[in-house]
Amino acid sequence: MFGAFRPTNSMSGGLLWKIRWRLSQPQKQRQRKRLRAVDDVVATISKALAKKGETLKQLERWQAEMPTEAEMLPKDKYTIFDPKEKRYRKAIHKLPKWTRVSQRLNPPGY
Amino acid sequence: MSWFRITLHRSAIGLPERTRGVLAALGLRKRSQVVFHPVSAQFAGMILKVKELVKVEEVDRPLTPAEVKAERTPEPGFWLESYVAPLIVCWCKPRGT
Incomplete structure (x- = not known):
């Protein structure tokens, strides 16, 4: 009746996952932290290469195209474009491996 | 000459073979492992491929494995004042x- 193995709908087999449709406040906070961590890595590499006077096309392209965490809109931080979704947006935690992939840009106008 | 100090922060379980291959090429096998590579465009490109998984610092010299272990070892909890x-x-x- 009680405890970790109580027969709830999600525990009694079947494909019933309990994933909220939107992110919680701490999830959003951790998402911002991860975005900033990636920004830090890019900044460190860019500074180190600049000291040596070397350039890297991949790095320049990232810096030119990708917004940093501070520049991103909240909409792009926490949601992702999906053509099948109502209003074309779903929460970013629906993206597989969402904590370990970079997903910053969305189609313009959406 | 400066070096990249690269720490594997997030595991690559379930990520594409290419990503895991880059980690293997950097010499990173398990989380919290630290490797040192010289600052060059080649290694910078490899780090950028796995930038979501690693922490990177720029350091003056690579630490030996013993020094890395000493950093990780906690204080013994007692100090020998006189023998x-x-x-x-x-x-x-x-x-x-």
Whole structure:
């Protein structure tokens, strides 16, 4: 009746996952932290290469195209474009491996 | 000459073969492992491929494995202020009794 193995709908087999449709406040906070961590890595590499006077096309392209965490809109931080979704947006935690992939840009106008 | 100090922060379980291959090429096998590579465009490109998984710092020299381990080892919890030779006590029966 009680405890970790109580027969709830999600525990009694079947494909019933309990994933909220939107992110919680701490999830959003951790998402911002991860975005900033990636920004830090890019900044460190860019500074180190600049000291040596070397350039890297991949790095320049990232810096030119990708917004940093501070520049991103909240909409792009926490949601992702999906053509099948109502209003074309779903929460970013629906993206597989969402904590370990970079997903910053969305189609313009959406 | 400066070096990249690269720490594997997030595991690559379930990520594409290409990503895991880059980690293997960097010499990163398990989380919290630290490797050092010289600052060059080649290694910078490899780090950028796995930038979501690693923490990177720029350092002046690569640490030896022993130094990396010393950083990770916690304090022993006690400090030896002065060494006192142990007192050897003989519990034998004295002669002539």
